[in-house]
Amino acid sequence: MYKILHHKNFLKPFFCFLMGIVAYCVYQEWIIITVRLGMGSNNNKLTTEQKEIVCFFYKTDQWHTERSRLLWSKDQLHNLYAVIEQWVTIGKIEGLLDKKIKIQAVTISTDNKTAYVSFNESPLAKEQAIYQKLKVLEGLLKTIKAQNFTVTHIQFLKDHQPLQDSHLDFTETWPLEGFSQQ
Amino acid sequence: MSLLLITQTKTYDQPITIVLDPAEKTTSRTIDVSTEYGITLQLCLHLKKVLEYYCPSLKIIITTSLAEFTQPYKKASFANTLQADLFLNFSCFYKPEGRPLLTIYHYGLHEAINTLSLSCNYLSFIPYQKAHLTAFSITQKYARESINFFNGQYKKNFECTILYACPLLPLKGIKVPALTFEMGLQNSNDWKLFVEPLVEYVKTRAQQIALTRR
Numbered sequence: 001m002y003k004i005l006h007h008k009n010f011l012k013p014f015f016c017f018l019m020g021i022v023a024y025c026v027y028q029e030w031i032i033i034t035v036r037l038g039m040g041s042n043n044n045k046l047t048t049e050q051k052e053i054v055c056f057f058y059k060t061d062q063w064h065t066e067r068s069r070l071l072w073s074k075d076q077l078h079n080l081y082a083v084i085e086q087w088v089t090i091g092k093i094e095g096l097l098d099k100k101i102k103i104q105a106v107t108i109s110t111d112n113k114t115a116y117v118s119f120n121e122s123p124l125a126k127e128q129a130i131y132q133k134l135k136v137l138e139g140l141l142k143t144i145k146a147q148n149f150t151v152t153h154i155q156f157l158k159d160h161q162p163l164q165d166s167h168l169d170f171t172e173t174w175p176l177e178g179f180s181q182q
Numbered sequence: 183m184s185l186l187l188i189t190q191t192k193t194y195d196q197p198i199t200i201v202l203d204p205a206e207k208t209t210s211r212t213i214d215v216s217t218e219y220g221i222t223l224q225l226c227l228h229l230k231k232v233l234e235y236y237c238p239s240l241k242i243i244i245t246t247s248l249a250e251f252t253q254p255y256k257k258a259s260f261a262n263t264l265q266a267d268l269f270l271n272f273s274c275f276y277k278p279e280g281r282p283l284l285t286i287y288h289y290g291l292h293e294a295i296n297t298l299s300l301s302c303n304y305l306s307f308i309p310y311q312k313a314h315l316t317a318f319s320i321t322q323k324y325a326r327e328s329i330n331f332f333n334g335q336y337k338k339n340f341e342c343t344i345l346y347a348c349p350l351l352p353l354k355g356i357k358v359p360a361l362t363f364e365m366g367l368q369n370s371n372d373w374k375l376f377v378e379p380l381v382e383y384v385k386t387r388a389q390q391i392a393l394t395r396r
Contacts, residue, residue: 126210129275130364131285134348166209167273169349172291172311178288179348 032057048073051084055090056142058135076149080115081106087143088123096136097123105161112150114173118157122165130167138178147175152176197241198388200233202226203271206245212333213276216370224273225373225380232381240388255310258355262313265395267391268324268384269360271352274367282340283366283374284332285333288325289354290347310355323360328361328383336379340365357395 023088025031050070068090069080084103091097104118123140124133140155154175156163163170204222205211211218223246230242244258244262277283291311308316324326325345332342353360365376 017377023217127212127276127365129277130273130287130348130350130362131283131343131346133348165213165351167351167353172349174349179346 010176032092044114053086054146055139056145057091057094057096057139058132059085059094059096063139076112076151077106077108079147080108080144080149080151083144083147084117084140087140091123091136091139096139100124104157106151108151114154114155115144115151116157117151118160119163120159122163123160123161124168126166131136132177133165133168137174141174141178148158187301197239198391199241199243199264199266199268200384200388201257201259201264201266201269202229202244203372204244205271206352207246207274209273211275212275213274213372214370218274221274221370221373225272225376229380232377236381237385237388241249242385257352257357258310258313261360262355262357266285266358268319268387269353269356269358270384271350271360272360272365274351274365274373275364277366277368279368280341282368282372284340284342284376285344285346285364285366286325286328286332286342287346287348287350287353287362287364288321289350289356289360290318291349293299295395308357313355313357314353314360316357317359321361324359324387325361329381332379333388335382339375339379 022031025035048071050069052069054067057064057066068086070079070086072079072082081103084106088097088101088103092099092101098121100121101123104120104121105116106118107116108114109116118158124136127138135158144151144154155173155176156170158164184357186261205218206218207217213221223244226246230244233240233242243266245260291314299331314321323345329342329345334341336342350362351361363376363380365373367373
């Protein structure tokens with residue numbers, strides 16, 4: 001047995017077999033490989049400064065703003081995550097969003113034009129009117145737009161899949177300008 | 183091919199086809215104890231009955247009366263194949279206070295996509311996310327006119343609010359003019375307030391379509 005294991009002709013096929021199993025597991029999504037972004041790492045901390053941001057939200061048929069201070073780094077992704085997180089926090093305080101809502105991930109496309117925002121729950125209440133749902137999301141879009149990111153469109157996701165809603169379609173990206181009244 | 187050409191060209195003697203689309207069964211909005219689907223289906227059935235009585239020349243089709251329509255794309259496919267003249271989707275939500283509300287929507291994406299000109303004929307394949315461009319200008323015109331119509335004559339019945347163009351799931355993939363009417367109701371019987379205005383609206387629209395065909 002010892003001789004078989006240490007035989008040159010056995011090691012190569014065994015290694016290939018092992019790699020095959022790993023590749024199959026990755027393909028089947030039994031093993032998920034993710035790369036942790038350096039958010040909050042020492043490099044970012046060195047370049048952070050405080051910045052005042054304005055969060056927009058629609059309540060009682062009018063737009064409201066809330067000013068807050070965030071740690072601003074040179075990393076756009078870090079800033080975008082912080083802005084969305086702040087908007088979600090304000091939304092929960094104002095009773096616009098469910099308290100269970102959390103951001104799972106925020107990523108930006110390679111051309112820096114589209115941001116992908118994944119929530120654990122839909123930020124839209126099922127009982128809301130279509131225009132109320134539009135206004136909730138427009139609040140987030142306005143908030144992001146006000147920070148002058150290079151991002152122009154947002155793809156809303158839930159559990160890393162396009163957000164599902166009975167009335168609104170999230171398979172396409174949403175522009176930061178929103179869908180204003182005609 | 184010639185047969186296709188004949189069937190694809192609508193003549194003035196062909197009936198005007200209006201598709202009425204109640205809300206999906208899967209939506210979970212309720213008013214009192216009634217579901218959104220139940221209320222909008224009642225409205226559609228009532229509209230069909232009244233319209234067929236007063237305008238027998240109109241062809242009124244309710245999407246959910248056929249069992250196979252379970253997905254929005256199938257409804258869109260049906261409306262496109264039928265070359266309907268107007269597709270009206272209905273939905274409603276609970277409005278706890280104030281007058282009943284009517285909000286009008288049509289399908290729209292980013293401004294860049296909406297302003298694209300779709301150069302194709304009826305034999306071309308069109309991506310489903312660009313299908314609305316086939317009749318975009320007509321849809322916009324119908325939507326603006328409907329706002330004026332409801333705010334003019336029927337202001338006493340309900341409040342009609344500003345029009346939104348947004349990516350609406352029930353209107354996705356539809357090539358014919360399509361609108362969504364969303365009603366804000368305080369109780370489940372308030373849909374009756376919308377019957378007369380909607381009948382008049384469809385009648386007026388059908389007359390205008392008939393005039394443009396000639």
